[in-house]
Amino acid sequence: MSLLRSLLASGLLLLAVTILAGGGTGDGVGGDAYDRAIAGMDRDPAAAEAAMRGAGTPLARLDLLLYLHAFRPDGRQEIAALAHDLATLPDGRTDDYMLDVLGPPLPYDGTDESLLPLVRLLSSTGAVNSHSAFYAIPCAVLARRPGLLAATQPQFAGNRDNFLPRSGCDWNRGTVTGFPDAAMTAFMEAGRLADGDFLGTHGGTLRFALGGRQAALLEQARLDPAGLPPAPPGNGGPYAVWAYLSPANHRAFIGRIQPSYAAARAALTAYYRPAHGQEAEQLARNALFAVVWGGDCGEAGVPSGHARTLLLDDAPADAVRAAMEAGNTDRPDDAFARCARWAGIDPLSHLAAARRPDLLPDMVSGNGPDMPNGFGKTPLMAAAQADQPASVAWLLDQGARVDAATAETGPYDAPRHGKRTALHYAAANAGLPVIRALLAAGADPGARDDEGLTPLDYLRGNGPVPVNPRLATGDRDQAGTLLSPDR
Known part of the structure; x- marks a missing residue:
C-alpha cells in the first residue's frame, strides 16, 4: 500500500492534482536514469553515488549529503561541507514564522538531529524538491537512518505541513521489501468503521497535519x-x-x-x-x-x-x-x-433489542420502552435495524412509539441523515415481518429523514445505505409496494 493511496482511501486530498501524479524532480534533475539510481540505492549504492555526483544539482547534492550520512559516515568533512553549502539555498525564501517553527540549519555533527532543520527548510521553502511541492528522502537512506523520519513529522498544524519532507519509500524513491502492505491497508480501512472516517470528514487545514502524522507513523511502522x-x-x-x-x-x-x-x-x-x-x-x-x-x-x-x-x-x-x-x-x-x-x-435496552429479546424485560424495566441514546435512537429502531421480529413485537406491545425519530442533523454534521424512524431502519436492513409489523402499528411510509429520504429510498439504496441485503428480489418488490407512500 502506498501512503498516498492509504490517505486517499481516508478521503484526504493532501495536495493539488499535480502532486498526486508523484515522481518527477522539482529542480530539473529528472530523467529515468537518475530516478532509477536513487530508487535502487540499496541494491547498487556505487551507481547511485555516481549519478548524484554527476548531476550536481541542488537535489543531487541533498541526495548525496543524505547518502553519505547513511552509507559513508566516515566522510564527515564532505558531509559538513555539503550541509553548509545547502544551508544558503533557502535564503530569501523563509519567513520569521517558518524559522521560528523549524529552526535555523545546524552545524553537522554526525547525528540525524543535526540534519533535520536543514532538510525541513529545503523542502518547505521549495529550494530542493524531488516532487512538485516537497522533497522525498530516499528510502534506502531512511532504512539505514530511521531517525531522519522525524523530518517528515508535521510541524505547523496546517497547510504548510504539505511541503515538509516525505518518505521516499512511499514516493517512488525506493521500496521496503516484505512489508505487509495489503494487510495494513485492510486493517486501516476497517478502522474507518470505528473512527467515522475521521480524516475524510475533518474540516479545516488541521487535517493536513493529521494526515501527515498518520503518514509518518505508518513509515515508522515500516522502518x-x-x-x-x-x-x-x-x-x-x-x-x-x-x-x-x-x-x-x-x-x-x-x-x-x-x-x-x-x-x-x-x-x-x-x-x-x-x-x-x-x-x-x-x-x-x-x-x-x-x-x-x-x-x-x-x-x-x-x-x-x-x-x-x-x-x-x-x-x-x-x-x-x-x-x-x-x-x-x-x-x-x-x-x-x-x-x-x-x-x-447505546443503553443496555438497545443491546437486548438487537441481540437478546429474552433479556428485553430485564433491560427495559424502569426506563420505559423508548429509552433513547445520545442522538435519539430508540430500542425499537435498534430492533428494526437488527431485524429482530420478537423484539419489535414486544416493544410495540409495551407502547413503544412507532413514529419516534432520531435527532435532526445540522448542515456541517457528519454523518448526515437524522430524523430516521424505525421504518427507515427496517427498510434498510430488516425482512418483511418487521416491516409489516411496524406498518400495522401505524408507521408512516412517507416519513422523511432530514435529507428528504423516505423508507422506500432506504430500501432501494438511494441514500446513505446500500440496497436492503436481507431481502431477495421478490421480497424486495413486496416491500417496495408496502413502503410506497402512495399505496
Whole structure:
C-alpha cells in the first residue's frame, strides 16, 4: 500500500492534482536514469553515488549529503561541507514564522538531529524538491537512518505541513521489501468503521497535519517500529472497548475490524521477527494501535463480568442477570463510559433489542420502552435495524412509539441523515415481518429523514445505505409496494 493511496482511501486530498501524479524532480534533475539510481540505492549504492555526483544539482547534492550520512559516515568533512553549502539555498525564501517553527540549519555533527532543520527548510521553502511541492528522502537512506523520519513529522498544524519532507519509500524513491502492505491497508480501512472516517470528514487545514502524522507513523511502522509509542497494556486489539458501545459497533468489530487486525498483526509479527525476535509480536501490536485513530478508546481492556460485555458476548441470560444484580452495569468511571465521551453509547435496552429479546424485560424495566441514546435512537429502531421480529413485537406491545425519530442533523454534521424512524431502519436492513409489523402499528411510509429520504429510498439504496441485503428480489418488490407512500 502506498501512503498516498492509504490517505486517499481516508478521503484526504493532501495536495493539488499535480502532486498526486508523484515522481518527477522539482529542480530539473529528472530523467529515468537518475530516478532509477536513487530508487535502487540499496541494491547498487556505487551507481547511485555516481549519478548524484554527476548531476550536481541542488537535489543531487541533498541526495548525496543524505547518502553519505547513511552509507559513508566516515566522510564527515564532505558531509559538513555539503550541509553548509545547502544551508544558503533557502535564503530569501523563509519567513520569521517558518524559522521560528523549524529552526535555523545546524552545524553537522554526525547525528540525524543535526540534519533535520536543514532538510525541513529545503523542502518547505521549495529550494530542493524531488516532487512538485516537497522533497522525498530516499528510502534506502531512511532504512539505514530511521531517525531522519522525524523530518517528515508535521510541524505547523496546517497547510504548510504539505511541503515538509516525505518518505521516499512511499514516493517512488525506493521500496521496503516484505512489508505487509495489503494487510495494513485492510486493517486501516476497517478502522474507518470505528473512527467515522475521521480524516475524510475533518474540516479545516488541521487535517493536513493529521494526515501527515498518520503518514509518518505508518513509515515508522515500516522502518523503525521500536520508535513507536507503546500500545495500551494487555493483549487486546484496537477498538475492543468501542465494540461494546452499540450493536452496530459490535457487528463491525466482529465482522471486519477484529479479523483484519488479527491478520495484520500476524503478518507484521512475521515481518519484524528476523530483526526483533521475541519483541516482534508486541511491536506489531504497537504499530497497529499507532496507525489508526482512536484505537485506544477507553484506555483499558474490556471490563470482564460486565453486563454489557456478557450480553454482547451471548453469555447465558442468568449470567447477564447476575451481573446486573451485582451492580456490574454501566458506571460513569468504567472503560465504556470513558470511550463513550468520544464515541457515544447505546443503553443496555438497545443491546437486548438487537441481540437478546429474552433479556428485553430485564433491560427495559424502569426506563420505559423508548429509552433513547445520545442522538435519539430508540430500542425499537435498534430492533428494526437488527431485524429482530420478537423484539419489535414486544416493544410495540409495551407502547413503544412507532413514529419516534432520531435527532435532526445540522448542515456541517457528519454523518448526515437524522430524523430516521424505525421504518427507515427496517427498510434498510430488516425482512418483511418487521416491516409489516411496524406498518400495522401505524408507521408512516412517507416519513422523511432530514435529507428528504423516505423508507422506500432506504430500501432501494438511494441514500446513505446500500440496497436492503436481507431481502431477495421478490421480497424486495413486496416491500417496495408496502413502503410506497402512495399505496
